[in-house]
Amino acid sequence: MDPYLLLNIKRDATLPEIKAAYHRALREHHPDKVAGSTADLAAIQHAYRVLTKETTSPRPAQVVSLDEFEETNDVFTHPCRCSGSYSITEADMEAGTHLVSCSTCSEVIWVGYQLI
Ligand SMILES: [Zn+2]
Structure with a gap:
């Protein structure tokens, strides 16, 4: 699944926007609130890792x-x-x-x- 679609953010979202969207998605899909949504939670965490890696890797050492x-x-x-x-x-x-x-x-x- 497209990580941008999953977190409901634009293609040019900044790192703070990605973080905010991630936390929002975590709240919305929390297993305590939504029964049987643990699969979604893993997908969201994966999407976040993919996106943050993309936005932070070009940084010079x-x-x-x-x-x-x-x-x-x-x-x-x-x-x-x-x-x-x-x-x-x-x-x-x-x-x-x-x-x-x-x-x-x-x-x-x-x-x-x-x-x-
Ligand atoms: Zn270290």
């Missing part, structure tokens, strides 16, 4: 210098805003890896370093 990482046994780690962390190893750097994703959330950072 934040640049973090390797100096801000902490080294433990050749593994460099940096805390994320969530309780997770980013980690990059010397082998990753030798392979030219710069983009690192958080261990728990969907955030990605670009690690700045120069090979010695």
Whole structure:
């Protein structure tokens, strides 16, 4: 099912509009209010995830210098805003890896370093 139709929003809806529509849909389809609507609820949650991924993915990654990482046994780690962390190893750097994703959330950072 079309996630836009499911949440009853326009194709160019902004992230706050998508969130508002999602919360409205959740209220309308809550199993406590509507008997046997759990399938709808799952579809709504799926639609929301699809839409929010689409609207947030083109965002450029934040640049973090390797100096801000902490080294433990050749593994460099940096805390994320969530309780997770980013980690990059010397082998990753030798392979030219710069983009690192958080261990728990969907955030990605670009690690700045120069090979010695
Ligand atoms: Zn995170």
